[in-house]
Amino acid sequence: MQRRTSMPLRLVLSAAIAAVIGAGAAQAETIKIGVTPGPHAQVLEVVKPIAAKKGLDIQIIEFSDYVIPNTALDAGEIQANSFQHQPYLDNQKKDRGFKIESVGATLNFPLGIYSKKHKSFADVPAGGTVAIQNDPTNGGRSLLLLQANGIIKVKPEAGLKPSVADIIDNPKKLKIIEVEAAQAPRSLDDVDAASINTNYATQAGLTLNDAILKEDAKGPYVNVIAVRSVDKDKPWVKTLLASYHTPEVKAFVQEKFKGAVLPSW
Structure with missing residues (x-):
C-alpha cells in the first residue's frame, strides 16, 4: 500500500496563521x-x-x-x-x-471672551462692541456668560438659549453683534471683545488664560x-x-x- 505523504508542519502552521490574520x-x-x-x-x-x-x-x-x-x-x-x-x-x-x-x-x-484692546472687561467702554456666535446655542451661552459677570441681564424664561432680543438690561449700552463661530477670532481686530469657542481660539493661538472673561468649567x-x-x-x-x-x-x-x-x- 502506498503511504500518504502528510503536509509539512511548517505549511500547516503558515496556513493556520494566515487564516487567523485573514479572519481578523x-x-x-x-x-x-x-x-x-x-x-x-x-x-x-x-x-x-x-x-x-x-x-x-x-x-x-x-x-x-x-x-x-x-x-x-x-x-x-x-x-x-x-x-x-x-x-x-x-x-x-x-x-x-x-x-x-x-x-x-x-x-x-x-467658553472665553477675548480682546486685543483691553486687559479686562471692565476696560471695555460704554457703547463698545462685543461679538458673539450667530448660532442660538453658542450665542446664548455667550450672553449667559456676560450675565454671570453682571454685564447684561436677559429674560429668565429664555433658559439656556437667550438671544440678543432677550436682553432686558444693558447698562453699558454695548453693541452686541453676531458672527459665524469660525470667524470670531478674525473679528478681534474690529471689536472690543469677542466670544470664541475653544477649538477656534486654539487655532488662533489663544488659550483660556488669555480670556478676559471665562466660563465655569462645570456646566x-x-x-x-x-x-x-x-x-x-x-x-x-x-x-x-x-x-x-x-x-x-x-x-x-x-x-x-x-x-x-x-x-x-
Whole structure:
C-alpha cells in the first residue's frame, strides 16, 4: 500500500496563521468621524490607534463649521461626529429634524471672551462692541456668560438659549453683534471683545488664560459623540466609546491642553 505523504508542519502552521490574520482583517470595520479642526481632531488622532487594536478603523474628516457635520451625519456620509455639546445638538435636531443622537461624552470646552484692546472687561467702554456666535446655542451661552459677570441681564424664561432680543438690561449700552463661530477670532481686530469657542481660539493661538472673561468649567455644555439613531446600538459604537474613554486619552487631554479642554468621563 502506498503511504500518504502528510503536509509539512511548517505549511500547516503558515496556513493556520494566515487564516487567523485573514479572519481578523475580515472583522475590521471602517467608520468616518466628522470633527472640527483643533482639539477634537487632535484627540481622535490619539483614539485612532487604540480603536485599531480593537478592530475599528477610524477615518477623521475635518469640517470648518458647526452645521455640515450634522448634515453629513444625518445623510449617512459619515458614521459619527465629535464636535458639539448637547444643547447645540438638541437645537439642531429641533430645527432641522436630524435623526441623530449622542452616545457618549467627550470633552468640555469652557467658553472665553477675548480682546486685543483691553486687559479686562471692565476696560471695555460704554457703547463698545462685543461679538458673539450667530448660532442660538453658542450665542446664548455667550450672553449667559456676560450675565454671570453682571454685564447684561436677559429674560429668565429664555433658559439656556437667550438671544440678543432677550436682553432686558444693558447698562453699558454695548453693541452686541453676531458672527459665524469660525470667524470670531478674525473679528478681534474690529471689536472690543469677542466670544470664541475653544477649538477656534486654539487655532488662533489663544488659550483660556488669555480670556478676559471665562466660563465655569462645570456646566451643561459637555461635548458628545453623535451617531445616527439607527446606528446607536451597533457594536462599533461601543468599540468607539471604549477606545475614547481610556486613561491614555484622558492623560493626553490633560497634558496637551493644560485645563483649557477638560475630559468629561
